[in-house]
Amino acid sequence: MPELPEVETVRRDLQAHLVGRTIESVSIGREDILRSTDCARLVAALTGHEVLSVGRLGKNLIVELSGDTVVLVNLGMTGQFFVCEACAEIDEHAHLVAELSDGMRLVFRDIRRFGHIELARAQSVGESFTLRNVGVDAMSDEFTAERLEEMLAGRSALLKNALLDQRRVAGLGNIYVCEALFRARISAVARCGELAPEEVQRLHRAIREVLRESIAAEGTTISDYVTGRGVPGSFQERLRVYGREGERCRRHGCTGTITRIVQSNRPTFHCPECQSSGGMNRGESY
DNA sequence: CGGACAACCTGGTTGC
């Protein structure tokens, strides 16, 4: 579920509502969500410590605590990480609950448990399990059109797969890759190496634009995602292709129909009519 | 290198 805009929304909420608070107590319901640590060590690292900052790299949250410790959180598909009133209801999917010095509560909840929490030393976060394979963040200044061009140059891989690969550009998931390709009018079946420089520029702009707009809307809620305050986002209303199979293409002047295909076992939504760039010379049009 | 696939999980939806 959570891609860059959702994780950035959570980060902003936690930056506002967690930083400066001290964690007074922690209870962990399931040890299998922990990486590179165990209940006892995580409880010790959190209890009595102040939250100094909440950062993000790609889809990962980086919570810096007093005591030279960093807690890394990846939300997987259904993970939620939010601050709520201490009286709010807690169910069996809340795997970590921390009481805060201001009387609020921090909850990590994850139905499918694809998410995880890792404990790392502040000076070696880069070598952590969670961050060691993460590339340049899609919203950072280092992610330029030139950088994107380098990533794609000469490669035969499916463009969509390359954009989903967190080791290259970090933060995009299935929804925003579909949306960015649509906005850039690039074929959903294009290969990395066949994009013209101008198409790479367009793709770069489209990626930044869709991520920025979604962050402004506090992310996309399809089923489980909530912000760091526990409420849904609203960008689902503004998706142009994702989940819109069978609908008329929303591009002005295009009479195409949004189509769902499967690539690498994951659904791709696109308009075969107006997403044509990058796929012109492959003889795959019909 | 690239892609296909399984695995890790639960729960909602679909179809017989």
Add this chain to the structure above:
DNA sequence: TGCAACCAGGTTGTCC
């Protein structure tokens, strides 16, 4: 109604 099959925003590892 019941139940099996299938589907889902992610990541990692294996195999070919």
